[in-house]
Amino acid sequence: MLGSLTDLDLRLIRVFLAVVDAGGISVAQTTLNVGQPTISTQLSTLETRLGYRLCERGRSGFRLTSRGERFYELGKKLFEAVDEFSSNARNMDRKLVGTLNIGLIGHTPVSQNARISQAIASFRERDEAVRFSISVRSPGELEEHLLSGQIQIAVGYFWHRVPTLDYAPLFSEQQIAYCGRGHPLFERSGRLDASTVADFEWAWRTYPLPEVQLSTTPGKVTAQADNMEAVSLLILSGHHLGYLPRHFADPYVKQGLLAALNPEVLRYEVTFHVVTQARGRQNPIVTAFLEDLTTAHLPANDES
Structure with a gap:
């Protein structure tokens, strides 16, 4: 031994x-x-x-x-631990030294990814020697990794609130109901009402989204998936209706593969949050990056 x-x-x-x-x-x-x-x-x-x-x-x-x-x-x-020790020893004179582990949900809008990049750029202007580690996970995995200490910051949408985590709203994402080109409603899409689409088969997420009002009865939800790529495949099949983020669906719409059922009615907003452990804000690296992330999302930086 x-x-x-x-x-x-x-x-x-x-x-x-x-x-x-x-x-x-x-x-x-x-x-x-x-x-x-x-x-x-x-x-x-x-x-x-x-x-x-x-x-x-x-x-x-x-x-x-x-x-x-x-x-x-x-x-x-x-x-x-050895790498962390080596980094700290080499950068003893820096104010911020260590590793920052960030978890993100996949396929956020390009404009929002640009703001995260802007926050990283601002953070790099500080007196720091910090190693970034960024991973992409599902909302449930992000919370698990926060609780276990594998990541210090998460950005995504979360359907429940863990008492030991802090949730701060960051931005909103619009989700719209779509059908695929082979669906019976495709040629009539654009102004369909909720009662018309409710009787067709739907594809739904495996996790709840509190902002959405169910557009059909549970019996009509005949397919489920845990990510938007899988949901899009089900919708593109022409057999299921389903919700997708507008920015994610737009390329398919331009190619004539998807159509919005009624973007004025069959839509909802999802709020993305930045989440940390409640005690995580005492970490100077986390505090500094949250400041830069918040600044990047101020209205003055809204290019839309």
């Missing part, structure tokens, strides 16, 4: 992480720039020093043991 970590131990752990990330020893040869026998020997040495097997490897392929899975997660955290 490992006692105090040595340089050798750290090198062996890095090899193990590289093999797991590559999905096996043969693929990891390119990443590590060493031969398969050397990698196998290094893994065996690490297992001997640990006193247990990390992975099964051979003709049947590469597979982590249960201990190997846990050790992999520990190893990642170890080197994340």
